[in-house]
Amino acid sequence: MQPIKRLTPFIAVAAQLEPADMGTLAASGFRTVINNRPDHEGEGQPSSAAMQAAAEASGLDYHHLPVVSGQITDTDVEAFRTLLDQIKGPALAFCRSGTRSTTLWALAEAHHLDPDALLATARDAGYDLAALRPRLEQRWQTLPNAPQPAASFAHTPRYDVLVIGGGAAGCAVSASLLKRDPGLRIAIVEPRDQHYYQPGWTLVGAGVFDRARTERAMARCIPAKAQWIRAAAAAFEPEQQQVVLEDGSRLGYRALIVCPGLTLDWDAIEGARETLGKHGVTSNYVFELAPYTWQQVQALRSGRALFTQPPMPIKCAGAPQKAMYLSCDHWLKQGVLPNIEVDFCSAGAVLFGVADFVPPLMQYVERYGAHLNFNETLIKVDGEAHKAWFKVTGADGTTGTVEREFDFLHMVPPQRAPEFVRHSPLANADGWVEADHETLRHPRYGNIFSLGDVCAAPNAKTAAAVRKQAPVVAENVLSVLAGRGLRAIYDGYGSCPLTVERGKVILAEFGYGGKLLPTFPLDPRVPRKLAWDLKTKWMPGIYFDLMLKGHEWLAEPRHLDFEPRPVESTPACDFTQEKK
Numbered sequence: 001m002q003p004i005k006r007l008t009p010f011i012a013v014a015a016q017l018e019p020a021d022m023g024t025l026a027a028s029g030f031r032t033v034i035n036n037r038p039d040h041e042g043e044g045q046p047s048s049a050a051m052q053a054a055a056e057a058s059g060l061d062y063h064h065l066p067v068v069s070g071q072i073t074d075t076d077v078e079a080f081r082t083l084l085d086q087i088k089g090p091a092l093a094f095c096r097s098g099t100r101s102t103t104l105w106a107l108a109e110a111h112h113l114d115p116d117a118l119l120a121t122a123r124d125a126g127y128d129l130a131a132l133r134p135r136l137e138q139r140w141q142t143l144p145n146a147p148q149p150a151a152s153f154a155h156t157p158r159y160d161v162l163v164i165g166g167g168a169a170g171c172a173v174s175a176s177l178l179k180r181d182p183g184l185r186i187a188i189v190e191p192r193d194q195h196y197y198q199p200g201w202t203l204v205g206a207g208v209f210d211r212a213r214t215e216r217a218m219a220r221c222i223p224a225k226a227q228w229i230r231a232a233a234a235a236f237e238p239e240q241q242q243v244v245l246e247d248g249s250r251l252g253y254r255a256l257i258v259c260p261g262l263t264l265d266w267d268a269i270e271g272a273r274e275t276l277g278k279h280g281v282t283s284n285y286v287f288e289l290a291p292y293t294w295q296q297v298q299a300l301r302s303g304r305a306l307f308t309q310p311p312m313p314i315k316c317a318g319a320p321q322k323a324m325y326l327s328c329d330h331w332l333k334q335g336v337l338p339n340i341e342v343d344f345c346s347a348g349a350v351l352f353g354v355a356d357f358v359p360p361l362m363q364y365v366e367r368y369g370a371h372l373n374f375n376e377t378l379i380k381v382d383g384e385a386h387k388a389w390f391k392v393t394g395a396d397g398t399t400g401t402v403e404r405e406f407d408f409l410h411m412v413p414p415q416r417a418p419e420f421v422r423h424s425p426l427a428n429a430d431g432w433v434e435a436d437h438e439t440l441r442h443p444r445y446g447n448i449f450s451l452g453d454v455c456a457a458p459n460a461k462t463a464a465a466v467r468k469q470a471p472v473v474a475e476n477v478l479s480v481l482a483g484r485g486l487r488a489i490y491d492g493y494g495s496c497p498l499t500v501e502r503g504k505v506i507l508a509e510f511g512y513g514g515k516l517l518p519t520f521p522l523d524p525r526v527p528r529k530l531a532w533d534l535k536t537k538w539m540p541g542i543y544f545d546l547m548l549k550g551h552e553w554l555a556e557p558r559h560l561d562f563e564p565r566p567v568e569s570t571p572a573c574d575f576t577q578e579k580k
Contacts, residue, residue, distance in 0.1 A: 002094075009089075013093050014092060015094065017094050025055075026060055032062075036067050036094065037096060043263040043418075044267065046273070069232070069246045097232040098127065106129055107139060119133065129247065131249030157187075160481065162186075162253035163189065165454075166189075166195065168452065169259035169261070172550075174186050179474075188226050195215070197540055204293075206293075214287070214540070221548050231246055232245065236258075238256075254447065255480055259451050260421065260454055263418050265415060279383030280383070282409070283411045304341040305343070307321065309344070310412055310415070320344075327408075328367075329501040333502075346374055360525050417433070426442060432455065435451075435457050437492070438489045440457065440476065441486065462496060464493070464509075470552075470555070497534070497539075504527040
């Protein structure tokens with residue numbers, strides 16, 4: 001469950017909750033739940049009806065007061081204030097990040113509480129509402145006489161570099177920038193309190209890692225010299241060089257880096273959300289479920305195990321089959337693999353996208369006796385009945401449906417860019433942030449860059465790719481700020497340590513077009529213990545203590561051999577302006 005932030009003894013706020021959290025809230029003494037998110041606002045968001053049913057089943061009162069992100073009106077505030085006067089407390093209000101609910105509370109209480117006290121309370125809870133001060137002061141001075149039109153924000157903070165997202169990409173690129181120019185004014189917009197080393201979740205699902213090893217407080221990962229804005233981005237205004245936050249406030253920038261990661265589209269699989277974590281249905285793509293994967297792997301002694309892979313692109317394209325290999329290795333060593341029928345059902349047409357690694361992977365597929373089912377996309381699951389349905393695409397383009405029974409199911413959902421990116425002027429036709437494949441700069445907005453999972457460059461979406469992308473973006477951003485042409489080039493590098501058995505890894509490293517880019521002078525197609533040690537012993541430390549801190553181990557970017565012409569700034573995009 002998301003952390004609960006108490007604003008007063010009467011009301012607390014939180015980021016998006018799940019139906020399963022309602023029992024915990026009731027046991028904690030809450031009596032009312034307020035949902036401030038409109039339905040269908042984001043992927044993976046439970047419906048208001050589902051939240052209400054779960055709340056009422058736990059004895060909680062439930063109210064749905066939807067407010068559009070970035071557009072909180074006085075009418076919304078009055079409705080929230082009226083609701084607070086009517087409900088029983090303690091109450092908990094939630095939205096995507098908690099910012100909207102905190103903003104509603106502050107504005108609703110502004111008629112009798114000093115703005116300084118409201119802002120301090122929000123700040124103590126982890127929400128920076130400083131940009132809301134003009135509106136709070138207006139309401140404090142005028143209410144309760146009459147509702148006033150919403151005031152515009154009088155001051156828009158402006159940064160040298162604004163980074164959207166505090167994941168691997170956001171922290172690494174910020175650290176790279178500050179390593180090169182410690183005087184930069186950088187802000188990172190990130191609503192989450194925790195930071196995750198997601199490549200480790202495959203190992204959690206295999207009993208190799210403890211889940212806690214893959215998690216750190218976000219405050220330990222954000223570079224110390226960068227300002228952490230604990231809020232969610234809602235929209236982009238590139239013509240004004242501004243980003244709109246969830247509470248309606250705006251942040252200005254000279255250069256913008258967009259790297260909020262991607263979202264898991266569980267709703268694309270009918271029944272998935274209802275059965276995850278039950279009936280042997282799991283996914284290593286979810287922090288809370290990776291331990292359940294290992295529990296189910298150990299418990300399975302016979303039957304059918306299904307492993308699925310959705311259409312590309314997804315983050316860590318090898319992870320779906322890594323789960324299969326490590327599970328099969330455990331069953332083989334336990335002597336139960338002959339009793340288990342293993343199926344790998346992939347929406348793709350090949351086992352792995354880089355042909356050089358297919359032959360060694362096929363040796364393990366044959367060792368484990370796994371059946372490969374290509375061009376099959378999981379569309380529905382019934383955990384209680386232990387059945388899954390797949391859309392099958394034939395060679396002639398015709399489609400049909402196949403039903404498969406299972407005793408164990410490892411699901412991987414389709415993945416998309418966040419909604420606020422997909423519906424923005426920065427997105428391409430598929431919803432990803434447009435970017436030149438080499439410089440990672442947006443083709444239409446010269447002071448906007450992207451890296452990480454949300455970037456449209458056709459590279460593997462892995463943390464290893466971010467390690468090489470961050471220095472490229474950092475150097476090119478500094479060139480733009482200085483009015484110079486871009487010289488740093490990204491070659492599409494990505495790495496997928498394919499854990500084919502416990503103790504051995506095929507270290508697949510490649511770039512654009514499937515070109516092999518091995519770091520070490522060894523045949524990368526051979527499974528090695530050295531690569532296993534790198535994956536299990538060294539990589540978490542390299543990630544948290546080197547990559548996120550700006551130590552660019554073996555990550556020096558390539559450079560153009562010629563000196564490009566300086567970038568000409570325009571009034572609409574003045575990114576050569578001196579730092580304020």
